[in-house]
Amino acid sequence: xxxxxxxxxxxxxxxxxxxxxxxxxxxxxxxxxxxxxxxxxxxxxxxxxxxxxxxxxxxxxxxxxxxxxxxxxxxxxxxxxxxxxxxxxxxxxxxxxxxxxxxxxxxxxxxxxxxxxxxxxxxxxxxxxxxxxxxxxxxxxxxxxxxxxxxxxxxxxxxxxxxxxxxxxxxxxxxxxxxxxxxxxxxxxxxxxxxxxxxxxxxxxxxxxxxxxxxxxxxxxxxxxxxxxxxxxxxxxxxxxxxxxxxxxxxxxxxxxxxxxxxxxxxxxxxxxxxxxxxxxxxxxxxxxxxxxxxxxxxxxxxxxxxxxxxxxxxxxxxxxxxxxxxxxxxxxxxxxxxxxxxxxxxxxxxxxxxxx
Amino acid sequence: xxxxxxxxxxxxxxxxxxxxxxxxxxxxxxxxxxxxxxxxxxxxxxxxxxxxxxxxxxxxxxxxxxxxxxxxxxxxxxxxxxxxxxxxxxxxxxxxxxxxxxxxxxxxxxxxxxxxxxxxxxxxxxxxxxxxxxxxxxxxxxxxxxxxxxxxxxxxxxxxxxxxxxxxxxxxxxxxxxxxxxxxxxxxxxxxxxxxxxxxxxxxxxxxxxxxxxxxxxxxxxxxxxxxxxxxxxxxxxxxxxxxxxxxxxxxxxxxxxxxxxxxxxxxxxxxxxxxxxxxxxxxxxxxxxxxxxxxxxxxxxxxxxxxxxxxxxxxxxxxxxxxxxxxxxxxxxxxxxxxxxxxxxxxxxxxxx
Numbered sequence: 001x002x003x004x005x006x007x008x009x010x011x012x013x014x015x016x017x018x019x020x021x022x023x024x025x026x027x028x029x030x031x032x033x034x035x036x037x038x039x040x041x042x043x044x045x046x047x048x049x050x051x052x053x054x055x056x057x058x059x060x061x062x063x064x065x066x067x068x069x070x071x072x073x074x075x076x077x078x079x080x081x082x083x084x085x086x087x088x089x090x091x092x093x094x095x096x097x098x099x100x101x102x103x104x105x106x107x108x109x110x111x112x113x114x115x116x117x118x119x120x121x122x123x124x125x126x127x128x129x130x131x132x133x134x135x136x137x138x139x140x141x142x143x144x145x146x147x148x149x150x151x152x153x154x155x156x157x158x159x160x161x162x163x164x165x166x167x168x169x170x171x172x173x174x175x176x177x178x179x180x181x182x183x184x185x186x187x188x189x190x191x192x193x194x195x196x197x198x199x200x201x202x203x204x205x206x207x208x209x210x211x212x213x214x215x216x217x218x219x220x221x222x223x224x225x226x227x228x229x230x231x232x233x234x235x236x237x238x239x240x241x242x243x244x245x246x247x248x249x250x251x252x253x254x255x256x257x258x259x260x261x262x263x264x265x266x267x268x269x270x271x272x273x274x275x276x277x278x279x280x281x282x283x284x285x286x287x288x289x290x291x292x293x294x295x296x297x298x299x300x301x302x303x304x305x306x307x308x309x310x311x312x313x314x315x316x317x318x319x320x321x322x323x324x325x326x327x328x329x330x331x332x333x334x335x336x337x338x339x340x341x342x343x344x345x346x347x348x349x350x351x352x353x354x355x356x357x
Numbered sequence: 358x359x360x361x362x363x364x365x366x367x368x369x370x371x372x373x374x375x376x377x378x379x380x381x382x383x384x385x386x387x388x389x390x391x392x393x394x395x396x397x398x399x400x401x402x403x404x405x406x407x408x409x410x411x412x413x414x415x416x417x418x419x420x421x422x423x424x425x426x427x428x429x430x431x432x433x434x435x436x437x438x439x440x441x442x443x444x445x446x447x448x449x450x451x452x453x454x455x456x457x458x459x460x461x462x463x464x465x466x467x468x469x470x471x472x473x474x475x476x477x478x479x480x481x482x483x484x485x486x487x488x489x490x491x492x493x494x495x496x497x498x499x500x501x502x503x504x505x506x507x508x509x510x511x512x513x514x515x516x517x518x519x520x521x522x523x524x525x526x527x528x529x530x531x532x533x534x535x536x537x538x539x540x541x542x543x544x545x546x547x548x549x550x551x552x553x554x555x556x557x558x559x560x561x562x563x564x565x566x567x568x569x570x571x572x573x574x575x576x577x578x579x580x581x582x583x584x585x586x587x588x589x590x591x592x593x594x595x596x597x598x599x600x601x602x603x604x605x606x607x608x609x610x611x612x613x614x615x616x617x618x619x620x621x622x623x624x625x626x627x628x629x630x631x632x633x634x635x636x637x638x639x640x641x642x643x644x645x646x647x648x649x650x651x652x653x654x655x656x657x658x659x660x661x662x663x664x665x666x667x668x669x670x671x672x673x674x675x676x677x678x679x680x681x682x683x684x685x686x687x688x689x690x691x692x693x694x695x696x697x698x699x700x701x702x703x704x705x706x707x708x709x710x711x
Contacts, residue, residue: 069666
């Protein structure tokens, strides 16, 4: 057993019943993922049975040094694809010792919305299309791009194959399997229009679990890029100019939308979203104004526009949904760096709880 | 079977009953770990059943050349994560042929403190948070740092992930599993504030076993960095300037502290520690004055101060302990290069015997 990998891959099941739980939380910027591990006495599959924990909030911009403890509440468990065995990943949210959610904790408010009876009974489904860009470490230039230069213009790269068109597929494929292993509802992957950019989709997930699953998928992705020695960026417009940005299109439906007559419910919902366009945009990710220009398959940030099969719209309704008179719609406005707890709960709130008055 | 690796991973259980025992001891500097291996006729699980051994103390600064034998007394057994099977690691301490502990043997005196009836009945628990820095071999600059330069300032690295924030996770994860395999009570790991710095925690361990487990964990760590081609440093302030140092915070409780009314016992114990601050600091690791500055989550080396949830204090009491009225406290003063036998026994001595 001389290799590092032999030790990293040690199967402990015959040596000890103990398991390792990696507690994951979101740091002070709202996008920086943090994690640390602890040993537990045996396998656990219910987050309610996991102990609360704490971390040094003064090191993540979330607490002052003289009162630095921030408490972690375990919320969702996934199998750990890195340690395997009975080891787990735990998505947590953060509270003060007094039990109040800290300001960067967006999950708590989202969970409240999702447990509102008006929302619960509509069983809101989400399918999130997470785009991201892979960058070469140290120079922070997209993977596969020549240093100090640019690749040929967009065209050949969307779903492309070949060493001159697809950069980093190993990472994407490893991520796909790792997420399936972990128990995340990952529904697909594809190479994106800009070379070095990729997308994975998570869903359909119900309510709060959409956010949990997307965050743990992001965590697994960044752990994998760490292994690959590559940097992952969730910036919505990583390269200015004639290069696509990165979004997190959010597909959405409620029970009523999925049933007979659903198309009318969809149109009413879209109307409500249109009336709150500014509020949504403000919560849909930092830097989105660099991406939502009206070009590169986006609608201008100041315009609210919807259409069937229209990728230049704020909201797109699929041809299937139009044809069947029921289904779902796609909010194309969220940026790749959006917080899924915020976006999913806000869409539910506006379409189910908010009144035009 | 042509690869070195095939031979290294040979499972001998079907070929022979013999096992390999790696005897480990601490060398002349007090921090340099040494080890050598011997064949034994069959599996052993009780250190008392292991034979004493000896080594050349003149090669480790622990004996003169003309009278160089230093005797190794086996004290604790752990499963060998490198050799697998029934092979073992053995933590030893060192004695003269006449049976006296040699000067660098700190375990002997610690074991005396821990077998004192007053200490034994208080069942002292320790949880030690060992921080360490990984360095690139040959240039001795932290792993992941650009040669001749510095990474971006501290902020993103504590518990961070990603190729630009976490350097050397393979080593840390391999160490975690290897220690669990070995039977060490490793309770967790995390990436630290300075990039390239990590921490593992061992405990809760009772009395003398805290020291044995931390030394075995340090041994396994350095064997793993050896495999990875990386150097491990236990220096308490590896990089001067606006970069965190490395400590070995020692969490501590006694039976009385863990029971109803424990918080009062804790406060009395902290008071006693405050009266012996200079003595403790002198024993808490070389070079600690470079680390305990009052910045970077430390209290100044000349100041003794304690507080709830206060990471800038010498001693920190957790909010849970305050709330429950019982629990444990954290001595944040020990440096990463402290000797756990010395620190754990001194805390017990000051708080229980004096």
